[in-house]
Amino acid sequence: MIDRISRINLNLIVSLHLLLQELSVTKAAQRQYISQSAMSKNLAKLRELFHDPLLMKAGNELIPTNKALQLAPEVAKLVQTMEGLFSPQDFDPSECRKEFTIAATDYVSEYMLPKALAELYLMAPHICINVQNWDKQTYQLLKEGKVDLGTTIQDPNAKDIHASLINRDHFVCIMRHDHPLSGQAKLSLPDFAQYHHAVITVGTDKTTAIDRALAEHGVTRKVRLRVSSYPSAVNMVAQSDLLLTLPSHIAKRLSQDHPVTIKPLPVHIDEFDCTLQWHHRNHQDPAHRWFRTHLTQLIQQQELGPISRGS
Template identity: 45%
Template sequence: MQLGKINLNLLSALYYLLQEQSVTRAAEKMHLSQSAMSKHLAKLREVFGDPLLVRVQGQLQATPKGLALKAQVAPLLDSVENLLHQQVFEPSLCQRTFTIATSDYVSEHLLPKVLGLIYEQAPQLNIELCNWDHTTNRLLHSGEVDLGMTLPPKDSTELHATTLGTDRLVCLMHQQHPYLALNTPSVADYCRYPHAIITTGADKNSHIDRYLQQQGFQRQIQFRASSYPATVQILSETRFILTLPAKIAQQLVKQRPLAIVDLPFTVENFEYSLIWHHRNHHDPAHSWFRQQIHQAMT
């Protein structure tokens, strides 16, 4: 068989010729002239190296090869039809698993409400959460992670992003921290006390440290943790300072005797985004899922 010479028109002609066993009726089904259908039959005979239909007592009948093809061509055309005309996505029937990488704060405080709304529409959906860290970009590229909720990607032509919101950085510390007694804290005061940082989530620390370095200062980072609960506990017992997004700080002060203070220097507000790989950009289920998250969080 010469695969390079066959196309959908020829496959459709093959289907109708074998079904009708008549050039005239097959031509009518495809809205073609009889001569055009005869040319299709000649081409099909060349492609398959078989007469496919032969005249027996004035009637066309399928050859053994034709009969074998008749059983295969209909499901083949159905598969092509389904490929070209995919069904409209139905959330209530979706059983996909989506993996989302984000910070533990978002997982604990923001996503439950959002995902609750999603589960109302797609009760069979499966969702896995994991921490965002420096390896997650690679996981988006490999397909191990479907969505990231973090800072916008830099210099990546393969990743798409939509903004979920903006925030600013603030300081969080114990309510009795001596830093709070200062009338006008300086950069030097900010750097005088030990600091804690969160190692998961997007990198919100490097641009602060670059700024401090440009001013001739450096923070003393004495505590690193991958989650906020452990860090909040440490802040309650020490003189550590944690620099973090204001929206997160506002939730954490409800849990512990902590205070929020503005930074003693100015840094730009930052955007946080929903990020996905280009391979999923036009996927109906993926598109619906990220639209639900975006609408619920903006």
């Protein structure tokens, strides 16, 4: 077995990992800093090594074979282990001069990051931090290394993304204090469907779970307002008859600044994880590990507990 392994070029394992991530010879070559022709030769060697095509053309795209899909998680673990072997173990935050980019919603930027970042600057005074909006391109930016961390609801379908749990939460409905439905102890499904709704368009796709649950009861929301800002959406709802569904810890915090009432939803929707997320490419980096670990802890220390479902 050792003799066989000794004849394998470990760079081929790295090439296989990148090819399975990118499903593109060109992009994989760029990430490994080799030419496209060199990556094509590596793919040919890998096909011979595993006795399988691994990636097959389908129009202008490459699709993985069943063998490749089986190999992908094991290859990712192997590359992670190799990265750990050659990564420096000592890290001094007081000497770190790295720049970190965080993608977050405006709610996170305004209410959760300021206190956490102030503490991080005390421990690592030379770091630079960029905060930008989370949008539908963020997962691609994480993959490309242009964003280091993102705070959002966990997407189980996101590939090569790691996550640390900030808190678990559930959805609630808010409305203005004197809304026609505000006097009801519980919202009925017909009433919920009767009124117009606002939706938040930033972060990962929150509307799918909500609308899927409603569809099971034959109900479709009448969306009349789409807003990319949490505080703006709540402010608009506080001055109209619109209903807004959002995570309970956000509703709890923003209700302190706006005249709104919080109600449980008339349908059950599973709890979800609010997380800090990063791409596998940064998983073993000592500076990144230090930054994300402390950022997670500092956010967790804040009051993020969800309100009771029965409130």
